[in-house]
Amino acid sequence: MHRFANPQRFLSIARPLTPWLVGLGILLVLAGGYAGLFITPPDARQGDSARILYVHVPAAWLGMAGWGSISIAALMQLVWRHPLAGLAARAAAMPGALFTAICLATGSIWGRPTWGTWWEWDGRLTSMLVLLFLYLGFIAFTNMDGDKGAISRPAAIYALVGAVNLPIINRSVVWWNSLHQPSSITIGKSAIAPELLWPLGLTFLGFSMLFAAIVLMRMRRFLADARNNARLRRMATEF
Amino acid sequence: MKPKQQRLILAGLAIIAIIGAGLLASVAMRQQAAYFYSPSEARAAHIAPGTAARLGGMVERGSVRRNADGVTIDFMLTDGRATVPVRYQGIVPDLFGEGQGAVADGHFDASGRFVADRILAKHDENYMPPQMGQMPVDNGGDTLVNDGATREGQN
Numbered sequence: 001m002h003r004f005a006n007p008q009r010f011l012s013i014a015r016p017l018t019p020w021l022v023g024l025g026i027l028l029v030l031a032g033g034y035a036g037l038f039i040t041p042p043d044a045r046q047g048d049s050a051r052i053l054y055v056h057v058p059a060a061w062l063g064m065a066g067w068g069s070i071s072i073a074a075l076m077q078l079v080w081r082h083p084l085a086g087l088a089a090r091a092a093a094m095p096g097a098l099f100t101a102i103c104l105a106t107g108s109i110w111g112r113p114t115w116g117t118w119w120e121w122d123g124r125l126t127s128m129l130v131l132l133f134l135y136l137g138f139i140a141f142t143n144m145d146g147d148k149g150a151i152s153r154p155a156a157i158y159a160l161v162g163a164v165n166l167p168i169i170n171r172s173v174v175w176w177n178s179l180h181q182p183s184s185i186t187i188g189k190s191a192i193a194p195e196l197l198w199p200l201g202l203t204f205l206g207f208s209m210l211f212a213a214i215v216l217m218r219m220r221r222f223l224a225d226a227r228n229n230a231r232l233r234r235m236a237t238e239f
Numbered sequence: 240m241k242p243k244q245q246r247l248i249l250a251g252l253a254i255i256a257i258i259g260a261g262l263l264a265s266v267a268m269r270q271q272a273a274y275f276y277s278p279s280e281a282r283a284a285h286i287a288p289g290t291a292a293r294l295g296g297m298v299e300r301g302s303v304r305r306n307a308d309g310v311t312i313d314f315m316l317t318d319g320r321a322t323v324p325v326r327y328q329g330i331v332p333d334l335f336g337e338g339q340g341a342v343a344d345g346h347f348d349a350s351g352r353f354v355a356d357r358i359l360a361k362h363d364e365n366y367m368p369p370q371m372g373q374m375p376v377d378n379g380g381d382t383l384v385n386d387g388a389t390r391e392g393q394n
Binding site for chain 2: 040041042043044045046050053075078079080081113114115116117120121122123160161163164165167168171175176177178179181182183184191192193195196197
């Protein structure tokens with residue numbers, strides 16, 4: 001992992017990778033979105049409202065995967081003092097919060113025609129909302145750290161503690177009676193018929209690539225900021 | 240021992256402790272965090288008549304009766320072990336139907352019937368195209384809701 005500790009080496013990989021991720025990501029999302037809206041049949045009971053799953057499911061995955069990566073990055077900073085880990089955690093917070101919000105919004109829009117309610121304080125919905133608040137707290141936390149590459153130790157500990165919410169989100173529909181349905185896709189099998197399932201693969205991959213691209217772009221921006229500030233400081237002392 | 244290893248062990252122990260605490264809390268909240276009582280849980284909990292409660296289960300096939308006034312419906316909610324009669328006055332969600340999940344918000348009356356102020360439909364994890372939906376999930380003949388086929392016909 002420390003092979004990428006050198007910002008120059010990281011940039012030499014991140015720079016050419018970003019346009020590929022952006023291009024392919026947009027292409028896959030558009031293809032999956034088109035297929036999900038116009039090619040797949042409607043669901044037998046929900047009709048057309050089921051089509052929102054092609055956005056909702058990737059958004060839920062990225063909201064959770066975003067916090068997973070933040071807590072792994074926090075661990076890497078705490079234990080191995082990896083110089084880019086703090087940057088990565090900071091970079092993943094904004095898109096993570098964004099996708100969590102998209103997940104909550106699409107779920108609410110789907111819930112109205114399906115369940116008959118925009119919002120209920122059910123275990124899955126509540127734990128997902130808590131995840132959004134965790135993100136907002138983390139963003140506020142790291143904004144206080146200034147332009148240093150690393151995040152502060154309390155922010156890193158906060159990221160690790162917040163990871164407790166991830167298994168709770170995942171298990172909320174199993175542990176507690178909930179309005180939200182249990183997982184449709186578990187390891188090795190899917191309760192979504194193949195005709196309805198395949199565009200999900202496209203949007204899932206596409207949104208994930210866009211997420212990765214956003215993280216890389218934000219990391220590059222932070223590195224550029226840090227370099228700029230260092231240069232300004234140097235110039236200020238020279239005069 | 241190198242400081243790196245010390246930090247790793249410390250972080251590992253802290254993570255195990257945090258996850259353990261989270262799990263314990265979740266298990267302890269099993270009842271409080273549940274969104275609804277199943278009929279058998281409601282029976283075991285002896286909820287006093289008039290107390291606000293939420294009841295969830297399957298709408299028993301053949302149990303939905305629409306009363307003469309046109310807005311009151313009676314049906315049975317079941318979880319396979321216990322069955323509770325429910326009365327509701329109002330419009331049910333589109334996905335409400337026999338053999339499907341539903342959640343009722345309301346209270347028990349003195350006779351043991353659940354009087355709902357609000358009905359929510361539950362959707363399960365299965366997604367399938369309309370023609371397939373007819374075969375395995377037959378809605379039990381006369382349902383209150385449109386199934387996919389009639390909905391398509393209306394479009």
